[in-house]
Amino acid sequence: MNFKKTKNRITVGLFIPCYINQLYPQVGKATLEVLERLNVNVVYPSGQTCCGQPMANSGYESESIGACHNFIKNFKDFDYIVTPSGSCAYHVKKHYDIIDQTDEVIKVRENVIELCDFIINILKIKNVGAKFPFKVGVHKSCHGLRGLRLGSCSEIVGPSFSVIDDLLKEVEGTEIMELTRKDECCGFGGTFSVVEEAVSVKMGKDRIQDHLDNGVEVITASDTSCLMHLEGLINRNNQPLRVLHIAEILNKSIK
CATH class of the missing domain: 3.40.50 (Rossmann fold)
Incomplete structure (x- = not known):
């Protein structure tokens, strides 16, 4: 399965970190809705789990290798992997050097991106049409x-x-x-x-x-x-x- 741009719509894999999924699902839903309203085709791989950051940060980096491989498996076919978490994006980009650097791994590490970064620097959009008087x-x-x-x-x-x-x-x-x-x-x-x-x-x-x-x-x-x-x-x-x-x-x- 290979996801590409279709009729000028960018297709991305949506990565929702485990703590957002468990404790703040409204953040994941908001991320999905914003991207869809910006004409992005969003796919949520159901097999995704944790990226491995908590284990690595706790000194159990080698035990996170399985999570790393699962992440690559779920997101290797997307041009971009968008997440509402800078820390998780950073972990994939900078710390997935603990697994073999295949073409798929390199591609995922290069193309995982935080939500705001994606909107500003990939979609080239600043005004998403929101209203929040606070x-x-x-x-x-x-x-x-x-x-x-x-x-x-x-x-x-x-x-x-x-x-x-x-x-x-x-x-x-x-x-x-x-x-x-x-x-x-x-x-x-x-x-x-x-x-x-x-x-x-x-x-x-x-x-x-x-x-x-x-x-x-x-x-x-x-x-x-x-x-x-x-x-x-x-x-x-x-x-x-x-x-x-x-x-x-x-x-x-x-x-």
């Missing part, structure tokens, strides 16, 4: 920012850019709020939040306070894992903030 703070996740280069980093001298900001600027009614420490880690870091719980919580609280101090109503990001960490702290402390994945905002009131 003050939004953007949390720029570490893997997306410093791994996939979805935005500029404060420690690097150069032009400022952000694919998430580019999309949000075109969302009707959305006001992007400037943060004081706009590219600081939230403290989640996968298993870091388990083995270094106190440090992780303090980092998360600091990020939340930055959003509160700057009048944010809704925090968004390209990684649900970071948002899950922040949302847990927000709910525990009864703070006046909402948390939404960027796909959910882009899917609001699409015209």
Whole structure:
């Protein structure tokens, strides 16, 4: 089975990470709906599972090889593999060197791409026709920012850019709020939040306070894992903030 462009429609394999599938299915649904409204032909391979990142991050990289091969098997026939997770996209791109680099593996690693990156740089679209009249703070996740280069980093001298900001600027009614420490880690870091719980919580609280101090109503990001960490702290402390994945905002009131 070989999926190609059909009548100017791009066909992609939709990769929904395991934690989104289990805990935040609305993010996966929003991703699908946004892509379909942008005239993308989306296929969801039913045999997909975890990409292997949690095992690798926990020091069990060799045990993740089976997950890697399963990922390749499910997505090898697509021109692009789109996912609403910068961290999972980064893991496939950068850490699938633990398996033999066949043509299929190389193709998948080259063509797995985070959702916002795909919309901006492959579809060449900025305005998706969404409406979201709120003050939004953007949390720029570490893997997306410093791994996939979805935005500029404060420690690097150069032009400022952000694919998430580019999309949000075109969302009707959305006001992007400037943060004081706009590219600081939230403290989640996968298993870091388990083995270094106190440090992780303090980092998360600091990020939340930055959003509160700057009048944010809704925090968004390209990684649900970071948002899950922040949302847990927000709910525990009864703070006046909402948390939404960027796909959910882009899917609001699409015209």
